[in-house]
Amino acid sequence: xxxxxxxxxxxxxxxxxxxxxxxxxxxxxxxxxxxxxxxxxxxxxxxxxxxxxxxxxxxxxxxxxxxxxxxxxxxxxxxxxxxxxxxxxxxxxxxxxxxxxxxxxxxxxxxxxxxxxxxxxxxxxxxxxxxxxxxxxxxxxxxxxxxxxxxxxxxxxxxxxxxxxxxxxxxxxxxxxxxxxxxxxxxxxxxxxxxxxxxxxxxxx
Amino acid sequence: xxxxxxxxxxxxxxxxxxxxxxxxxxxxxxxxxxxxxxxxxxxxxxxxxxxxxxxxxxxxxxxxxxxxxxxxxxxxxxxxxxxxxxxxxxxxxxxxxxxxxxxxxxxxxxxxxxxxxxxxxxxxxxxxxxxxxxxxxxxxxxxxxxxxxxxxxxxxxxxxxxxxxxxxxxxxxxxxxxxxxxxxxxxxxxxxxxxxxxxxxxxxxxxxxxxxxxxxxxxxxxxxxxxxxxxxxxxxxxxxxxxxxxxxxxxxxxxxxxxxxxxxxxxxxxxxxxxxxxxxxx
Numbered sequence: 001x002x003x004x005x006x007x008x009x010x011x012x013x014x015x016x017x018x019x020x021x022x023x024x025x026x027x028x029x030x031x032x033x034x035x036x037x038x039x040x041x042x043x044x045x046x047x048x049x050x051x052x053x054x055x056x057x058x059x060x061x062x063x064x065x066x067x068x069x070x071x072x073x074x075x076x077x078x079x080x081x082x083x084x085x086x087x088x089x090x091x092x093x094x095x096x097x098x099x100x101x102x103x104x105x106x107x108x109x110x111x112x113x114x115x116x117x118x119x120x121x122x123x124x125x126x127x128x129x130x131x132x133x134x135x136x137x138x139x140x141x142x143x144x145x146x147x148x149x150x151x152x153x154x155x156x157x158x159x160x161x162x163x164x165x166x167x168x169x170x171x172x173x174x175x176x177x178x179x180x181x182x183x184x185x186x187x188x189x190x191x192x193x194x195x196x197x198x199x200x201x202x203x204x205x
Numbered sequence: 206x207x208x209x210x211x212x213x214x215x216x217x218x219x220x221x222x223x224x225x226x227x228x229x230x231x232x233x234x235x236x237x238x239x240x241x242x243x244x245x246x247x248x249x250x251x252x253x254x255x256x257x258x259x260x261x262x263x264x265x266x267x268x269x270x271x272x273x274x275x276x277x278x279x280x281x282x283x284x285x286x287x288x289x290x291x292x293x294x295x296x297x298x299x300x301x302x303x304x305x306x307x308x309x310x311x312x313x314x315x316x317x318x319x320x321x322x323x324x325x326x327x328x329x330x331x332x333x334x335x336x337x338x339x340x341x342x343x344x345x346x347x348x349x350x351x352x353x354x355x356x357x358x359x360x361x362x363x364x365x366x367x368x369x370x371x372x373x374x375x376x377x378x379x380x381x382x383x384x385x386x387x388x389x390x391x392x393x394x395x396x397x398x399x400x401x402x403x404x405x406x407x408x409x410x411x412x413x414x415x416x417x418x419x420x421x422x423x424x425x426x427x428x429x430x431x432x433x434x435x436x437x438x439x440x441x442x443x444x445x446x447x448x449x450x451x452x453x454x455x456x457x458x459x460x461x462x463x464x465x466x467x468x469x470x471x472x473x474x475x476x477x478x479x480x481x482x483x484x485x486x487x
Contacts, residue, residue, distance in 0.1 A: 111433070114429065114433065115430065118429065118430070148354060148355070169455075171452055171455060171456075172451050172452050172454065172455020172456065172458075173448050173451045173452050173455075174451055177447060177451070178444070178447060178448065178451075181440070181443050181444060181447050182438060182439055182440070182444060185438070185439035185440030185443055185444075186439040188439075188440070189439055189440075200439075204437070
């Protein structure tokens with residue numbers, strides 16, 4: 001199934017490249033345009049990596065390291081981090097932004113890694129993808145033991161220059177919104193001091 | 206303070222008996238809830254909806270209830286659920302879970318029918334019939350094994366299908382996050398299960414006991430997730446409010462009732478679309 005898709009994609013992009021070269025345009029942007037299949041391919045690979053970690057039986061700490069690697073590889077972390085910081089990202093210095101992004105990446109990996117650890121003995125199956133506005137929605141099903149299967153949805157875009165996911169919904173619960181609420185609350189607790197919030201976040205991760 | 210003391214077995218068994226007789230109080234509490242909600246409606250300030258689509262004009266009162274609920278969780282529910290998970294093997298917990306689910310099934314059928322969801326009603330009726338007989342009074346979920354999963358619902362969903370608006374966010378004592386519509390749903394659901402009138406007094410006590418146990422079991426099953434929201438969040442009230450509303454809207458969306466906000470259409474889910482959050486802008 002999957003190899004079939006990859007082959008079709010390969011043939012498709014080859015054909016379009018040849019076609020474009022034929023008429024002397026060779027617009028790489030057109031051949032590179034995101035497709036439903038590519039969105040699904042990304043999530044297929046992401047889910048395969050997550051499933052492999054879940055099945056690996058590694059220690060908790062080792063799993064978090066793996067999840068962070070996966071998150072960094074498949075997610076548009078800078079975009080997610082700056083969304084989570086919300087309006088405050090405008091007044092953050094570039095240095096603060098860099099530090100926040102690094103700490104946030106670790107924090108998300110541990111937090112969501114903990115949830116994914118509960119999937120041990122189960123697995124995630126990619127269902128299908130469709131275009132929504134300027135991005136793609138890829139639905140998957142988490143099938144766990146002794147529990148009704150539930151939906152995990154990924155939003156994928158190439159706006160960062162690469163195909164990456166920028167949001168994740170577990171049974172309708174939106175990661176971006178949830179984290180913006182959390183980071184906002186952490187900032188409020190520190191009277192809006194970004195450095196203090198980053199220190200708290202580092203301690204929480 | 207209650208929280209600072211350790212728990213003796215006696216306290217736990219008291220707490221448990223308390224939850225057993227809880228439902229005897231259920232109808233009394235229901236009346237209170239109706240009065241409370243009527244009060245809410247009467248002094249409805251019609252406050253603004255936040256940018257995350259949350260309407261919470263009773264926030265201060267809700268926050269007080271939230272602190273109360275957390276204290277109850279810390280003192281009673283969480284320790285009980287931990288003890289239960291530790292003491293009872295997984296297979297036995299599954300059997301107890303099946304038993305409680307089966308007894309709540311007739312209430313699901315009533316709501317399925319009220320929503321005009323005949324397929325759901327049929328599935329749940331089949332499940333109740335087969336699980337109550339071949340499934341040893343509901344101990345084994347034969348329905349699930351034969352590929353007919355439960356079609357879960359409640360009267361809050363029925364109200365949604367009928368076109369009732371969500372109302373404001375409310376956190377209910379003991380129950381936790383809810384909306385005005387779902388709070389009314391909870392009250393009505395005390396009466397939607399036909400078994401409550403069909404069964405004898407003792408049988409109903411068993412049914413209610415099974416449900417109380419189910420609450421404890423669920424708290425244990427999703428223990429880490431609930432702990433992380435309640436005790437690791439910077440603002441557990443805001444987190445549980447957001448998580449509840451998103452998940453509830455997601456669930457109701459599937460029932461195909463009145464049109465709901467498309468999470469993608471609000472722009473909130475798309476940082477690329479919303480200039481406010483777009484890091485590439487400016």
